[in-house]
Amino acid sequence: MLNKKSVENLNVKGKRVLVRCDFNVPVKDGVITDESRITASLPTINKLISEGAKVILCSHMGKPKGEVKPELSLAPVAVRLSEKLGKAVVFAKDDTVVGENAKKAVAEMKDGDVVLLENTRFRKEETKNEDNFSQELASLADVYVDDAFGSSHRAHCSTVGVTKYVKESAVGYLMEKEIEYLGNAVNNPVRPFAAVLGGAKVSDKINVINNLLEKVDILIIGGGMAYTFIKAIGGSIGNSLLEEDKVEYAAEMIKKAEEKGVKLLLPVDTVIVKEFKNEAESDTVPTGLIPDGWMGVDIGPETIKIFSEALKEAKTVVWNGPMGVFEFSNFAKGTEAIAKTMADIDGTTIIGGGDSAAAVNQLGYGDKMSHISTGGGASLEFLEGKELPGVAAVQDK
Numbered sequence: 001m002l003n004k005k006s007v008e009n010l011n012v013k014g015k016r017v018l019v020r021c022d023f024n025v026p027v028k029d030g031v032i033t034d035e036s037r038i039t040a041s042l043p044t045i046n047k048l049i050s051e052g053a054k055v056i057l058c059s060h061m062g063k064p065k066g067e068v069k070p071e072l073s074l075a076p077v078a079v080r081l082s083e084k085l086g087k088a089v090v091f092a093k094d095d096t097v098v099g100e101n102a103k104k105a106v107a108e109m110k111d112g113d114v115v116l117l118e119n120t121r122f123r124k125e126e127t128k129n130e131d132n133f134s135q136e137l138a139s140l141a142d143v144y145v146d147d148a149f150g151s152s153h154r155a156h157c158s159t160v161g162v163t164k165y166v167k168e169s170a171v172g173y174l175m176e177k178e179i180e181y182l183g184n185a186v187n188n189p190v191r192p193f194a195a196v197l198g199g200a201k202v203s204d205k206i207n208v209i210n211n212l213l214e215k216v217d218i219l220i221i222g223g224g225m226a227y228t229f230i231k232a233i234g235g236s237i238g239n240s241l242l243e244e245d246k247v248e249y250a251a252e253m254i255k256k257a258e259e260k261g262v263k264l265l266l267p268v269d270t271v272i273v274k275e276f277k278n279e280a281e282s283d284t285v286p287t288g289l290i291p292d293g294w295m296g297v298d299i300g301p302e303t304i305k306i307f308s309e310a311l312k313e314a315k316t317v318v319w320n321g322p323m324g325v326f327e328f329s330n331f332a333k334g335t336e337a338i339a340k341t342m343a344d345i346d347g348t349t350i351i352g353g354g355d356s357a358a359a360v361n362q363l364g365y366g367d368k369m370s371h372i373s374t375g376g377g378a379s380l381e382f383l384e385g386k387e388l389p390g391v392a393a394v395q396d397k
């Protein structure tokens with residue numbers, strides 16, 4: 001159980017409550033293309049509105065690096081959020097985030113009103129967690145609620161610094177839900193417990209692999225990172241992705257899996273191409289026999305069968321990272337097959353954000369999963385066993 005004060009137990013009537021949300025949504029030509037993070041923020045916001053708080057929302061979007069970038073303004077979020085809440089959301093357009101406009105908007109709030117501040121990363125202090133901006137944010141509010149799981153692995157002003165200067169702090173419902181699902185899966189899983197890791201780089205997931213080998217019964221490795229493991233067992237991988245300096249580490253992990261009795265599954269066949277494009281000529285070969293000049297871009301049909309059979313036995317599955325270059329439809333079959341298998345599993349299925357979450361949603365399997373994390377980086381750090389600074393900073397129960 002999370003030992004942090006919860007929004008559930010706050011007394012907020014008439015109080016100014018600053019809520020750190022994760023509204024870091026993809027926007028194309030002013031249109032939000034995936035609003036799942038906005039939807040995920042609604043339970044906390046609705047609760048605060050219904051209890052008569054003055055609800056002041058803040059978030060970052062993208063990486064403006066301390067500069068005002070109009071294309072990274074949160075203005076489109078205010079519009080969409082207002083539609084979803086069915087009530088006005090005042091957007092406090094302010095280049096300095098907590099400037100005259102924001103202060104005026106907050107001063108004019110009535111109980112149950114909602115104000116959204118501008119992108120916190122328009123301020124260069126934000127990512128450095130500098131006190132002056134933390135104090136400015138805190139000056140707007142009596143209470144702080146952190147509901148930004150997707151940013152909780154970052155110690156910034158709006159996730160950590162601000163907690164020093166408010167009277168009271170708590171976590172929101174989304175934060176609680178994310179930590180409950182991920183925490184239960186990792187620390188108290190119904191077994192067999194399987195993890196599926198993919199994506200481009202071994203180096204991004206080194207600590208995750210190491211930590212998960214202490215906990216899982218089955219570890220499945222696909223995607224570009226698998227070839228470093230194949231190399232470690234003496235396979236020929238042609239021009240496939242390779243992290244030469246991680247081959248030894250991969251060998252150690254294979255040994256560790258054996259020692260711990262973890263069933264480690266690597267791809268046995270691979271779809272290969274000579275050119276990196278969707279229409280490229282392709283072939284399917286055993287993974288350790290990839291000819292020079294060819295590279296692996298997806299797991300093959302035999303691997304799909306083996307991975308799916310293993311997953312069907314599992315009662316808890318955590319998945320992070322695609323099985324191939326799923327952005328090319330011809331090489332998305334492995335990723336799609338894993339998504340489908342997970343959708344049919346009778347157990348707890350958790351998608352660790354990022355590309356795998358996007359793939360599952362695109363394929364229409366979103367509703368079939370127990371939990372799709374809103375935080376790719378944060379869920380990985382959680383799976384590594386690290387403490388998340390944004391959670392640690394909140395007041396204990």
Ligand code: AMP
Pocket residue numbers: 198199200201204223224225241296297298320321322323324325326327354355
């Ligand atoms: P990550 O951010 O580490 O989860 O990696 C996601 C990226 O890995 C996606 O853009 C995929 O296209 C890429 N990827 C997955 N499998 C391969 C592969 N076999 N070769 C090259 N890139 C891959």
